[in-house]
Amino acid sequence: MPAIPATSVRMAASAVDLVKVYGSGPTAVRALDGVTVGFEAARFTAIMGPSGSGKSTLMHCLAGLDSVTSGTVRIGDTDLSSLSDRELTRLRRDRVGFVFQAFNLMPTLTAKQNILLPLELAGRKPDQAWFTTLVDVLGLADRLNHRPAEMSGGQQQRVALARALVTRPEVVFADEPTGNLDSRTGAEVLSFLRTSVREFGQTIVMVTHDPVAASYAERVVLVADGKVVGEIAQPTPDSVLDAMRKLGA
């Protein structure tokens, strides 16, 4: 059997020479200026950088939520530019999960209905054991029949996490998932994200401004002026803060 080279790690999401320009002419903004970066499967990576550096744009392009000006984006081995709009919609639905700062739950649906919505839209049957695991680990068992307005912010974000993971997506993109939470509730959400990577092999890519939140990740990718300018392995709040200060953030 041929040996697998030590360098062959599986990328859940990647970009090569990614450029994103908003607008045209003198007012054009080069939000991403040639980004090449990979996000390994079953790893928890944070993206950090000063305000306006291109973090959200990078994540939106990786997730197929925004078009790219040039360069290549892949989810797994799939080049997003090779997909029709319909195929892209299906890829986002079936292979990617999203968590946003504003929980984006459907107000008229119960927690359970919100969690199961992605499967419903895909016409897929829930894996009952996986659903129960998610609900238990997230402590949502006694909230399943509540509507979002009847839940705290932390509970709503836990429902959003369950919804993002229920399809077992190849990668979950989280945009400031703790931005609207107090620090204790935020820590619970971050601990769950870490658990989902360690115990369930989930891949997480998270944009954050918070060095403490970033320290839950295994790796921090630093972005400045639309470029990847460095990374930190096994980040701590101090090492992240230090790197951010050097970027002038």
Ligand SMILES: Nc1ncnc2c1ncn2[C@@H]1O[C@H](COP(=O)(O)OP(=O)(O)OP(=O)(O)O)[C@@H](O)[C@H]1O
């Ligand atoms: N839809 C848009 N149209 C025009 N310019 C945009 C658009 N979206 C983002 N930009 C610009 O692209 C650049 C990068 O924005 P982006 O939101 O990706 O940065 P960010 O690092 O996520 O910022 P923040 O930390 O403040 O959320 C900024 O200069 C921003 O003003």
